[in-house]
Amino acid sequence: MTDQKNKPGVSRRGFIKTSGGIAAAAAMPAFFVRNAWAEESFINNPGNAKTVKLGFNVPQTGAYADEGADELRAYKLAVKHINGEGKDNGLLETMQPLSLKGNGILGKKVEYVTGDTQTKSDAARASAKRMIEKDGVVMFSGGSSSGVAIAQQSLAQDMGVVFMCGLTHSNDTTGKDKRRYGFRHFFNAYMSGAAMGPVLKERMGADRRAYHLTADYTWGWTQEESIKSTTEALGWETVEAVRTPLGAGDFSQYITPVLNSGADVLILNHYGKDMINSLTQAVQFGLRDKQVNGKTFEIVVPLYSRLMAQGAGENIAGILGSTNWNWSLQDAASRAFVKSFGAEYGFPPSQAAHTCYVQTLLYANACEMAGTFAPWEVIKSLEGFEFDGMGNGPTLYRADDHQCFKNILVVEGNANPSSQFDLLKVVQEVPREQVTYEPDNPMFAGGDLGPYKV
Amino acid sequence: MSMPTLKNDLAIMVLFTAAVLSAPLWLAPIGADYPDLLQKFAIYGIFAVGFNILFGLTGYLSFGHAAFLGVGSYTAVWSFKLLSMNVLPAVALSVLMAGVFAYLIGFISLRRSGIYFSILTLAFAQMCYNLAYSVLTPITNGETGLQLANDDARVIDTLFGISYDGLPSTTLFGLEMTGYPGFYFCAVLLILGFFLSLRIFHSPFGMKLRAIKSNQTRMVYTGYNTKPYLLTAFVISGMYAGLAGALLAVTDPLAGAERMQWTASGEVVLMTILGGAGTLIGPLLGVGIIKYFENIFSAMNVQQLTEMFAFLPDWLGKIAVTLTNPFVGEGWHLTLGLLFMLIVIFLPGGVMEGMRRIAAIPRKLKQRAVPKPTPATEEK
Numbered sequence: 001m002t003d004q005k006n007k008p009g010v011s012r013r014g015f016i017k018t019s020g021g022i023a024a025a026a027a028m029p030a031f032f033v034r035n036a037w038a039e040e041s042f043i044n045n046p047g048n049a050k051t052v053k054l055g056f057n058v059p060q061t062g063a064y065a066d067e068g069a070d071e072l073r074a075y076k077l078a079v080k081h082i083n084g085e086g087k088d089n090g091l092l093e094t095m096q097p098l099s100l101k102g103n104g105i106l107g108k109k110v111e112y113v114t115g116d117t118q119t120k121s122d123a124a125r126a127s128a129k130r131m132i133e134k135d136g137v138v139m140f141s142g143g144s145s146s147g148v149a150i151a152q153q154s155l156a157q158d159m160g161v162v163f164m165c166g167l168t169h170s171n172d173t174t175g176k177d178k179r180r181y182g183f184r185h186f187f188n189a190y191m192s193g194a195a196m197g198p199v200l201k202e203r204m205g206a207d208r209r210a211y212h213l214t215a216d217y218t219w220g221w222t223q224e225e226s227i228k229s230t231t232e233a234l235g236w237e238t239v240e241a242v243r244t245p246l247g248a249g250d251f252s253q254y255i256t257p258v259l260n261s262g263a264d265v266l267i268l269n270h271y272g273k274d275m276i277n278s279l280t281q282a283v284q285f286g287l288r289d290k291q292v293n294g295k296t297f298e299i300v301v302p303l304y305s306r307l308m309a310q311g312a313g314e315n316i317a318g319i320l321g322s323t324n325w326n327w328s329l330q331d332a333a334s335r336a337f338v339k340s341f342g343a344e345y346g347f348p349p350s351q352a353a354h355t356c357y358v359q360t361l362l363y364a365n366a367c368e369m370a371g372t373f374a375p376w377e378v379i380k381s382l383e384g385f386e387f388d389g390m391g392n393g394p395t396l397y398r399a400d401d402h403q404c405f406k407n408i409l410v411v412e413g414n415a416n417p418s419s420q421f422d423l424l425k426v427v428q429e430v431p432r433e434q435v436t437y438e439p440d441n442p443m444f445a446g447g448d449l450g451p452y453k454v
Numbered sequence: 455m456s457m458p459t460l461k462n463d464l465a466i467m468v469l470f471t472a473a474v475l476s477a478p479l480w481l482a483p484i485g486a487d488y489p490d491l492l493q494k495f496a497i498y499g500i501f502a503v504g505f506n507i508l509f510g511l512t513g514y515l516s517f518g519h520a521a522f523l524g525v526g527s528y529t530a531v532w533s534f535k536l537l538s539m540n541v542l543p544a545v546a547l548s549v550l551m552a553g554v555f556a557y558l559i560g561f562i563s564l565r566r567s568g569i570y571f572s573i574l575t576l577a578f579a580q581m582c583y584n585l586a587y588s589v590l591t592p593i594t595n596g597e598t599g600l601q602l603a604n605d606d607a608r609v610i611d612t613l614f615g616i617s618y619d620g621l622p623s624t625t626l627f628g629l630e631m632t633g634y635p636g637f638y639f640c641a642v643l644l645i646l647g648f649f650l651s652l653r654i655f656h657s658p659f660g661m662k663l664r665a666i667k668s669n670q671t672r673m674v675y676t677g678y679n680t681k682p683y684l685l686t687a688f689v690i691s692g693m694y695a696g697l698a699g700a701l702l703a704v705t706d707p708l709a710g711a712e713r714m715q716w717t718a719s720g721e722v723v724l725m726t727i728l729g730g731a732g733t734l735i736g737p738l739l740g741v742g743i744i745k746y747f748e749n750i751f752s753a754m755n756v757q758q759l760t761e762m763f764a765f766l767p768d769w770l771g772k773i774a775v776t777l778t779n780p781f782v783g784e785g786w787h788l789t790l791g792l793l794f795m796l797i798v799i800f801l802p803g804g805v806m807e808g809m810r811r812i813a814a815i816p817r818k819l820k821q822r823a824v825p826k827p828t829p830a831t832e833e834k
Contacts, residue, residue: 060784116752116784121599121710122702129490129706130749133633147598151708154601158623158632177601216588217597245588246597448604450621 042374043160044136052108052373054079054360055131055140057124057152058166060116064144064272066307067352071142071166072114073345074353078360079110081340090340091361094333094389099368106367117142121151128152132161138373139164139363141356143186146170146219153182160454162375164359167352169271169303171222174403175444180452181375183382183397185362185404186355187435189223190443192302192322192408193230195430199320199410201234204265204298208234211263212241213254213278215270223269225443227302231267239263244274251278255285264292267300275301276311283315304411306350309423316413316423323409325354325391326424334391348421358390362397376452393432400439402449407432463652466734470648474641478634486746489633490705494745496640497701500647502725502737504694507651508687509723510732511660513667517572517719518559518579522552522692524586524714526699528593531600531709538610539622541631541639545700552696553689555582560688564681567670579719586711599710624704636705643701647694652734654690663687728797730804739805747790754782 046052056075059068080086084102092100104110113135115127124142131137140156143149143166150173156163157179165173165184169192174184210231214220220243228238239261244254255278258266266287270278282288282299290297304321327338327348337357341349349357362382370377383399392406411424437444473480477495481487486495505519526548533544563574586594594600602621611617624631631639654660665673666680673680703709712718725744730736759778763771781789801807 061787111757113753114755114783120712121708122712125706125708126490126494126749127753130488130753133488133490134485135753145597147710151599151601151710154621154708155706157621216591243588245584451619 055137057142074357156181170219176446191435193226501698508691511663518575520718521579522695523699526696527709530700530703548700556692583714730806751786
């Protein structure tokens with residue numbers, strides 16, 4: 001016999017060891033799949049536990065970090081109010097109808113975990129999965145970018161855990177990418193267009209030539225489409241719509257052609273730092289001092305936020321846009337929220353904070369109404385829920401697409417702000433009927449909510 | 455030094471296999487035993503093992519490996535959309551596609567070495583990133599990321615009459631690739647990938663790559679053409695990255711451009727250096743540390759810290775919470791940075807060097823305790 005020692009190959013011992021290891025490994029998944037046999041169970045059922053966990057997934061680093069920080073403040077405040085531990089009861093005082101009792105949700109004290117989305121879909125989903133798989137949350141929430149919100153919403157559907165969208169303005173969130181497990185309280189691009197139409201007509205007339213600069217992703221695309229259809233219905237002509245890469249920093253190469261295009265309105269479909277940069281540069285290029293076609297050149301920023309207005313400084317004076325909510329509103333609910341937020345943190349909340357706070361309360365209230373944390377029951381009690389006293393007047397959570405319908409605001413940059421927060425002046429509170437659309441509107445076509453149980 | 459035989463390698467492999475497959479058990483005490491993080495460990499493990507074949511053996515520092523990761527992800531998602539939800543075609547195609555990209559980028563970049571090579575790879579990766587981000591949006595869906603849709607073609611699935619209600623999930627012949635099954639799929643590929651890398655390290659080919667690292671000029675003088683060896687190493691490590699990218703899409707069918715960003719390329723460099731470049735296990739340790747920080751440390755908040763320090767007296771606990779708070783949550787980058795600095799300064803060979811030093815302590819103590827053997831015994 002030849003010497004076997006140096007012959008390459010698998011020894012018997014090695015083979016037995018390896019196959020034993022593989023067999024053990026193959027059997028392992030069976031030990032870890034929880035509740036694989038129980039039919040009516042759902043993921044992260046708190047059962048008899050005394051507490052229940054919610055996950056707040058916001059951008060803590062990156063371009064939207066300011067907004068994320070404000071959202072997190074609102075979430076913490078909402079948890080305090082739900083548990084009845086706050087300095088006051090916030091919107092629990094004004095919300096109608098209200099099932100919450102100020103003792104947590106269904107008698108269980110609310111705890112929360114936080115995560116950083118980094119405004120990246122990957123990081124957001126990893127963070128959300130951690131909350132679901134490790135921390136055992138029954139709901140997660142957060143936002144600031146529509147791309148990230150859509151990515152998290154589809155994860156929510158896969159995992160069977162409800163996602164309450166924070167700030168996301170793209171039509172696709174409740175349009176072609178809508179999900180049974182995703183809900184949006186924030187308004188959308190279509191609503192911005194519908195709300196601003198009459199104001200634009202009144203201020204600028206029916207004979208205008210518009211030039212769009214659009215952030216090149218889902219939100220930019222849908223906003224451009226929405227505003228275009230509104231303005232073209234007014235009789236405006238769209239000269240050109242140019243897509244700009246997200247985070248471009250320098251927009252001068254995009255703004256120069258505007259000067260010679262014969263357009264007399266510039267519509268900036270930008271958000272965050274992009275909006276601050278493009279608006280500042282457009283003003284520096286002297287666009288607003290120009291006379292074109294016998295009219296004064298105008299700039300429009302369809303989606304406004306107070307935090308962005310802070311960044312753009314005095315360039316925003318007189319520039320029109322729309323927002324979901326503003327702290328200067330004088331209804332009882334808005335005042336209660338501003339008071340409660342101000343008492344806690346010392347300054348007024350942003351619209352992102354408002355929507356996140358409201359979403360948390362709505363979820364908690366829906367659980368209380370359903371009498372269970374089972375997501376399909378919670379979803380059913382949110383669908384078609386009609387409520388009031390949350391700052392936007394009577395509001396409907398439409399069952400067809402999980403979009404809230406409510407009053408929204410057309411605002412303009414305040415020329416003479418009385419404080420560093422008083423940057424936006426409300427031009428008009430647009431009634432809900434004016435911004436409501438049919439669920440089969442072509443701008444929202446192509447989506448499917450999907451099943452209740454996953 | 456003689457080449458380790460296959461048998462020695464098998465011993466390592468048995469240990470390694472056992473360690474990887476039992477990871478959910480021994481990672482439980484540190485709270486890292488949930489499927490998503492385990493998947494990330496395995497996937498980025500593959501990425502780092504592949505990167506180490508290039509950087510650890512040849513010393514060529516690529517700053518653009520994330521490009522191949524992204525290419526792998528996009529290919530995999532397109533395979534899910536057009537061909538089948540089965541993961542095997544997706545994985546195979548992604549590896550191939552990443553190989554093609556690696557060949558093209560490597561062919562050009564490898565004309566230079568040192569810092570110029572790094573910059574070239576970085577430039578190519580940034581190009582890929584920007585293309586994916588804003589130019590090629592019909593293929594990549596830009597910032598939103600490429601996702602599955604209900605009306606995707608899925609030719610092979612349709613051929614076999616497989617249909618899905620709602621959005622489908624990735625499967626391996628019916629076994630859904632999420633949660634623990636997903637982890638075990640990645641783990642098996644990590645084990646295979648590690649075995650291949652082990653064989654490469656211990657092969658004549660690996661020896662030539664090491665020779666390139668130690669003195670390329672001398673190697674050229676002895677008559678070797680180093681270019682093909684370098685290119686092969688580059689392509690192999692690119693294919694590993696493609697595999698990792700495919701697995702990211704397998705466990706979570708979504709591909710975003712940020713996977714190609716330079717920060718992602720930098721991350722794998724950090725992982726490799728942190729663990730110990732050129733060692734077999736080092737890069738995996740680096741992956742473990744960085745991913746653990748990113749997922750666990752970043753999520754700690756005051757509430758959890760207070761619980762952690764509950765055993766201390768109240769006032770001391772408060773001080774401890776205040777002191778540690780800046781280093782967790784949003785501050786996890788800070789902690790990671792400090793750790794990285796400490797390791798680079800005190801342990802240039804990474805965590806592996808630290809381990810070697812610790813392993814050497816008993817031997818040193820022994821040497822001190824036992825007097826040196828006398829020359830007489832030595833002569834015998």
